[in-house]
Amino acid sequence: MGAKKLVFGLYNDEEVLLEAVKSANAEHIDIYDVYSPFPIHGLDPLLGLAESRLHIAGFIYGMLGTLTAFLGMSWIFTKDWPIIFGGKPYWAVPSFIPITFEVTVLFASIGMVVTFYIINGLGPGVENTYLHDRITDDKFCLAFDSDKMTNADAEQFFRKTGASEVHEKDIK
Amino acid sequence: MSSYVSPIREPLVTGSKTYHDITEDLVSPTEKAPAASWVIGFILSISALAVGLFCIAWTIWHGIGTWNLNRTIGWGWDITNFVWWIGIGHAGTLISAILLLFRQKWRTGVNRAAEAMTIFAVICAALFPGIHVGRAWVVFYFFPYPNTRGPLWPNFNSPLLWDLFAISTYFTVSLLFWYTGLVPDFATVRDRAKGIRKKIYNLLSFGWVGSAKHWQRWEYLSLVLAGVATPLVLSVHTIVSFDFATSVIPGWHTTIFPPYFVAGAIFSGFAMVLTLMLVTRKILNLQDYITIAHIESMNKVILATGTIVGVAYLTELFIAWYSGYVYEQFAFFNRALGPYWWSYFGMMACNVITPQFFWFKKIRRSIFWTFLLSIVVNIGMWFERFVIIATTLARDYLPSSWSYYSPTWVEMGIYIGTFGLFFTLYLLFTRVAPVVAIAEVKHILKSSGDQYSGKADPGHHHVDVQEDPNFISYLSGSSFDYAKDKDGNLSYATVTKDTSSTAAAGTAKKSESVTSSKPDDLKKLEGIGPKVASALIAAGITTFSQLSETAIDRLQQILDEGEGNFMGNSPESWPEQAKLAAEGKWDELNDLMDRLDGGKY
Numbered sequence: 001m002g003a004k005k006l007v008f009g010l011y012n013d014e015e016v017l018l019e020a021v022k023s024a025n026a027e028h029i030d031i032y033d034v035y036s037p038f039p040i041h042g043l044d045p046l047l048g049l050a051e052s053r054l055h056i057a058g059f060i061y062g063m064l065g066t067l068t069a070f071l072g073m074s075w076i077f078t079k080d081w082p083i084i085f086g087g088k089p090y091w092a093v094p095s096f097i098p099i100t101f102e103v104t105v106l107f108a109s110i111g112m113v114v115t116f117y118i119i120n121g122l123g124p125g126v127e128n129t130y131l132h133d134r135i136t137d138d139k140f141c142l143a144f145d146s147d148k149m150t151n152a153d154a155e156q157f158f159r160k161t162g163a164s165e166v167h168e169k170d171i172k
Numbered sequence: 173m174s175s176y177v178s179p180i181r182e183p184l185v186t187g188s189k190t191y192h193d194i195t196e197d198l199v200s201p202t203e204k205a206p207a208a209s210w211v212i213g214f215i216l217s218i219s220a221l222a223v224g225l226f227c228i229a230w231t232i233w234h235g236i237g238t239w240n241l242n243r244t245i246g247w248g249w250d251i252t253n254f255v256w257w258i259g260i261g262h263a264g265t266l267i268s269a270i271l272l273l274f275r276q277k278w279r280t281g282v283n284r285a286a287e288a289m290t291i292f293a294v295i296c297a298a299l300f301p302g303i304h305v306g307r308a309w310v311v312f313y314f315f316p317y318p319n320t321r322g323p324l325w326p327n328f329n330s331p332l333l334w335d336l337f338a339i340s341t342y343f344t345v346s347l348l349f350w351y352t353g354l355v356p357d358f359a360t361v362r363d364r365a366k367g368i369r370k371k372i373y374n375l376l377s378f379g380w381v382g383s384a385k386h387w388q389r390w391e392y393l394s395l396v397l398a399g400v401a402t403p404l405v406l407s408v409h410t411i412v413s414f415d416f417a418t419s420v421i422p423g424w425h426t427t428i429f430p431p432y433f434v435a436g437a438i439f440s441g442f443a444m445v446l447t448l449m450l451v452t453r454k455i456l457n458l459q460d461y462i463t464i465a466h467i468e469s470m471n472k473v474i475l476a477t478g479t480i481v482g483v484a485y486l487t488e489l490f491i492a493w494y495s496g497y498v499y500e501q502f503a504f505f506n507r508a509l510g511p512y513w514w515s516y517f518g519m520m521a522c523n524v525i526t527p528q529f530f531w532f533k534k535i536r537r538s539i540f541w542t543f544l545l546s547i548v549v550n551i552g553m554w555f556e557r558f559v560i561i562a563t564t565l566a567r568d569y570l571p572s573s574w575s576y577y578s579p580t581w582v583e584m585g586i587y588i589g590t591f592g593l594f595f596t597l598y599l600l601f602t603r604v605a606p607v608v609a610i611a612e613v614k615h616i617l618k619s620s621g622d623q624y625s626g627k628a629d630p631g632h633h634h635v636d637v638q639e640d641p642n643f644i645s646y647l648s649g650s651s652f653d654y655a656k657d658k659d660g661n662l663s664y665a666t667v668t669k670d671t672s673s674t675a676a677a678g679t680a681k682k683s684e685s686v687t688s689s690k691p692d693d694l695k696k697l698e699g700i701g702p703k704v705a706s707a708l709i710a711a712g713i714t715t716f717s718q719l720s721e722t723a724i725d726r727l728q729q730i731l732d733e734g735e736g737n738f739m740g741n742s743p744e745s746w747p748e749q750a751k752l753a754a755e756g757k758w759d760e761l762n763d764l765m766d767r768l769d770g771g772k773y
Contacts, residue, residue, distance in 0.1 A: 015702050037191065037360070038611040039387035047384055052392040062400070072316075073328045081322060085329045098334040098411055105400045106341040113348045116393045117378065120386050122355070126379030135382050136360040138191035162706060 005170050006032055007154040008131055008143035009163030014040045017140040020161035021046045029157065030148050035131060035141040058112040065107025069100040129171040139165075183622035184278055187460035191614050194461075198606040198613070199361050201456045206603060209455055217595035224589005227582045228303055236306050238582045244573045245565045249583040250300045252557040253590065256440070257297035258339065258412055259433075259553060262405060263441025264290025265346050268353075269401035272394065277620050278469045280612040281462045284357075284605070285452060286445045287350040292597040293444075294343045296590040301335075303586075331414035338411040345404055349397050352390070355380050356611045409437040416560065423503030423564045426491065432484035436553060439477040439523070442470050443549035448598065450543045452607060461608045464537050471536040474549065478527025481556075485524060503564060511576055512563040515555045522552020692716045697749040698765045699742065707731065719750035 011017040014036065021043065024031055031047060034040075073096045077083065082090045117123050135141050144154055146168060158166045189197070206214075231238055241248050264286040271279035302311050314336050316325050326333050359380035362373035380386070413433035416424040446467065453462040492504040507516045526548045535541045562577050601607070618624050692715045694705040711730040713719050727743035745768055752761040 013702070016706075019703065034384040035382045036384070036387065037195075037382060038356075038615040039391050040384075043384055044388050049385055049388055052389045054389055054392045055396045058396050058400070076316070076325050077328065081325055083327075085327055088329060092329055095329040098331075098407070098414070099328060099337045101403075101407060102334075102337040102341040105404045106344060108400050109345045109348055109397060112393060112396060113352060116352070116389055120383075120389060122378040122380060122386070124375055124378060127374070128379040128381050130359075130363070130381045133363040136356065136363045136380075137195045 003170055003172065005146035005168060006131065006143045007146050007149065007151055007166070007168040008141050009154070009158030009161070010132060010134070010139040010141050010165040010167070011161075011163050012139065014140050016162045017142060018042060018046070020142055020158075020163070023161050024142070024157070027157070029144065032143040032145045035135045035143065037136050037138060037140075040140070054112055054116060057115050058108045061111025061115075062104045062108035064111075065104040066100055068107070069103035070096060073099065129169070131169050131171070132167065181620070182463070182465040183624075184281060184463060184465060184620035185461060185613060185617055186463055186622045188623040189460060189617065189621060191617065194610060194614055194617070195360055195364075197457070197460070198357075198608050198610045199364060202361060202603060202606065203364070207455060210599060210602070213595065214599050217592050217599060220588050220592025221596050222589075222592070223585050224587075224592050227585030227589060228299075230582055231303055231586070232308055236304070238580060240577055240580050240583065242575065244568045244575065245562065245577045247561050247565060248577055249558075249579045249587060250304045252554065252561050253587050254297050254300035255412055255557045255561075256554050257293045257300075257590065257594075258409065259437035259440040259557075260444045260550075261290040261293035261297060261342075261346075261441065262409060262434075262437035263445045264288070264293075265342070265349070265401050265405040266438055266441065267445070268349060269398040269405060272398040273402060276469075277616045278466050280609055280616055281466045282445060282449055282470070282608075283612070284350075284353065284609045285449060285601075285607045286441075287346060287353070288598065288601045288605075288607075289445060289448065289594075290346050290441075291343065291350060292594050292601075294339065294346065295597070296594050298339060298343070299590060299593075300586075331411065331418045334411045335415055338408045342404060342408045345397070345401055349394075349401060352393060352397070353609055353612070354605055356382065356390070357606045357609060360610050361606065406434055409433045421564055422497070422499040423492075423507065424560070426488065428484055428487055428491070432481065432488075435477045435480035435484065436523075436556060439474060439481055439527070440550060440553035442474050442477070443546040443553070446470055446474075446542055446546040447550065450539060450546075452602065456602065456607060458608060461613060464539075467539065467542055468533075468536045471530045471542060474546075475527050475530040475536075478523060478530075478549070482524035482527070485520065499569070503567070506567050507559055507563045510563060510567065512559065512566070515559050515563065519552055519555035519559050522548050523556060526552065692753070694719065694750075696753065697746060698768050699746065704731070716750040716754035720747045720754050722747060 009020070011020060017034070017036070018040065021031065021034065025046060034043060034047060036043075074091060077092070078090050084090070085092070088095065121128070130136075131141055131143060132139060142158075142163070146154075149157075151168065155166050185194075187193075239248065239250070241250075264283070267279050267286045268283040271283075302308055305311055314326060314333070316328075317323075354376075355378050358373050358377035359382065362370060362377045365373050410430040410433065413429035417426060417429040419425055449462055450467070453459055489504055492500045495501075506512075526545050529535045529541070529545060535545075566577055567574055694700050694708055694713070694716070695702060697716075697719075700708070707730055708714075708719065708727075713722060713730075724743055724747065727746060731743065745764075749761060749764060749768075752758075752764065
C-alpha cells in the first residue's frame with residue numbers, strides 16, 4: 001500500500017455517525033473506512049461490506065482436524081502398530097470419537113484465529129497508523145480519501161452531519 | 173432509543189455512564205499504582221506459590237513416595253484437586269460462549285475476568301497429572317508424535333489420553349478466545365498510554381485500529397468460536413468423568429457421571445467467579461459494571477446447576493439400591509456411613525442444601541450471603557471429588573487391601589501452591605488488562621445502560637457543558653460550536669465561523685456558556701430522537717426552556733421543513749414536557765412520559 005492522505009471527521013455518537021454514512025451514500029461520496037470503539041450494528045450494509053467468510057474457513061479447518069485425528073488413529077492402530085486393548089477390535093471407532101471431536105475443535109479454532117489476524121493485517125509487532133487516540137475510546141470516525149474529496153467539501157460535509165472534529169492524516 | 177428493551181429488565185450499566193466514563197473506569201486500574209490490599213494479596217499469593225514450588229520440587233526429587241498413595245489408593249488429593257480446578261475452569265468459557273449464543277447481555281460484565289479464571293484454573297489443574305506421572309521431565313511421552321521408540325504410540329482407547337486432548341484443546345481455545353476479546357481493549361489502553369507502556373500495549377494490541385471490516389470479522393470470529401467452544405466446554409468435564417465412568421470400580425462406573433460432572437463443574441465455576449468478582453468489584457470500584465443484577469443472574473445459575481447436582485446425588489443412591497448389585501450398594505453405604513462419613517456429610521450439606529437458599533430473592537441479591545455461600549459451594553465441590561476418589565479407593569473388592577488415606581504435608585503444600593499460582597496470575601491480570609470487556613460494555617450501553625432505560629437516578633439528569641480539551645479543528649481555522657451533555661450525546665448548537673485560534677475560541681465559548689443558556693439534551697423528551705433533535709437545533713431550539721416557549725404549529729413547521737421523514741412524529745406534548753424538564757421536575761416528567769404514547773397524548 002502506498003502512502004495515502006485521509007480526511008476524517010469524529011462523531012460523538014454512533015447513531016449520528018450512521019446518519020452521516022447514509023448522507024455520504026446519498027451524495028455518492030466514497031467512504032474510505034469507518035473506525036469505532038465497538039462494532040456498530042447496521043453499518044456493514046451501508047458500507048457495502050460483504051458477509052465475512054471466516055466461518056467457512058473455520059468449517060474447512062475443522063474438517064481437516066476431523067480427518068487428521070480419525071485417519072491418523074485408524075492408520076496407527078490398524079497399519080503402523082496394531083495392538084489389542086481390552087479385547088476391543090484394532091479399529092475401535094467409538095473410542096476414537098472423543099479425540100476426533102477435540103482435534104476438530106482445536107484445528108477450527110486455531111485456524112480461524114490465525115486467519116483472522118492474517119487477513120486483517122494484525123499481529124504481534126504490527127504497527128498500524130491509527131487516526132486518532134480517542135477512536136478506541138468514545139469517538140466514531142468516518143474517513144474519506146483526500147484524493148477523492150477536497151478538504152473544503154469534506155469539512156462542509158462533516159459540519160452538516162454533526163461531526164465534532166475534523167482532521168487529516170497520512171497513513172501508510 | 174435504538175432498540176426496544178423490556179421495562180422489567182434491570183439496567184446492566186448503572187451510574188449514567190458515557191462511553192468515555194467506561195474507558196476511564198475500566199482502564200484506570202491498570203494505570204494507577206496498586207492498592208495496599210492488592211500488594212498484601214500479591215505477597216500472600218507469591219508466598220503460597222513458593223510453598224507449592226518447594227513441594228513440587230520435593231516430589232520430583234524424592235518421588236511420588238512422598239505422597240500417601242499406595243497400591244489401592246492410586247489417586248488421592250492430586251486427582252481430587254485436578255478435577256476441582258478443572259471444574260472451576262468451566263464458568264469462564266460457559267459465560268463467554270454459551271451465554272453469547274443465548275444473547276445474555278449480562279455476560280459482558282463478567283466474561284473477561286471469568287475467562288481469565290478459566291485459563292488460570294486449567295493451568296493449576298494440568299499441574300497435577302503432570303507431576304503425578306512421576307517422571308515429569310518425560311511427560312511429553314503422552315503426546316502422539318513419531319518417535320524413535322518404535323514409533324510407540326499412546327493408547328487412543330484410554331480415557332486418560334482423551335482427557336489430555338480435551339484439556340489441551342480447552343486451554344488453547346479458551347486462551348485464543350480470551351485474547352481475541354482483549355485485543356481491542358489493549359488498543360484502548362495503548363491509545364491512552366505514553367512511553368514504555370505505549371510500546372508494550374502496542375505489542376499486545378497487535379496493531380488494532382477498529383476498522384469496520386475488522387469489527388465485522390471480530391464479531392464473526394467471536395460467534396463461531398462460541399459455537400465450537402460450547403460443545404467443547406460440555407465435552408471437557410464429560411471426558412474427565414470418563415476417567416471414572418469407564419472403569420470397573422463400583423461407585424464410579426455409572427452413566428450419570430457425564431451430565432452430573434458438567435453440572436457440578438458449572439456450579440463450582442460460578443461459585444469461584446462470584447467469590448473473586450465480589451472482591452474485585454469492591455477493590456476496583458466496578459459496582460456500576462458488575463451490578464446486583466449480574467450477581468443475581470449468576471446465583472440463578474448456581475441454583476439451577478446445584479439442584480441438578482443434588483438430584484444426581486439422590487439418583488446415584490436410588491440406582492445403587494435399585495440395581496441389586498451388592499458392590500455398588502456397599503460403595504454408597506460406605507460413602508455415607510463409612511470412615512469418610514464426614515466428607516460425604518460435608519458434600520451433601522454444602523452442595524445440596526446451600527444452593528436452595530438462592531430461591532429467596534433477598535439472599536440472591538445480598539452480597540454478604542452470596543460471598544459466604546459461594547465459598548461454601550467451593551468447599552462442597554472439593555468434598556464431592558474427594559468422596560468420589562478417596563472413599564471409593566479406600567475400600568477395594570478385597571478387604572485385605574482396605575486402608576485409610578490422608579494426605580502428607582507435601583500433597584497439602586502442592587494444593588496450597590496451586591492457590592498461590594491461581595491468585596498470583598489473577599492479581600497480575602487485574603494490573604495488566606481491563607477486568608471488564610470495555611468494547612462489549614460500550615456495545616450494550618444503549619440497550620442496557622440505566623439512563624437509556626429511564627431508570628437512572630433523576631439527580632443524574634442535570635446537563636453539564638463540557639469543554640473538550642481535545643477539540644481542535646485545524647483544517648480552515650474554523651471551529652464547531654458544540655457541547656456535550658453528561659450522557660455523551662452531541663447537542664451541537666449553531667455552527668460558527670471563527671478564525672481566531674482554537675484556544676481563544678475555547679475561552680470565549682467557556683465564558684459564553686456561563687452567561688447564555690446551556691444547550692440541553694432534547695432527546696431526553698419522549699418522541700424526540702436524534703434526527704428530530706438535530707432538526708430542532710438547526711432551527712435554533714437548543715434548550716428545554718426555548719422548546720417550552722415554542723408554539724406547536726412552529727414545531728410542526730420545523731419538522732415539515734427538516735431533512736428526513738418525520739411523518740410519525742407529533743410535537744403536541746413537547747412544550748409541556750420541555751417545561752417540566754426546564755424546571756427540573758423530573759418525577760413529574762417521568763409520570764407524564766408514562767402516560768404518553770410515543771410523545772402523543
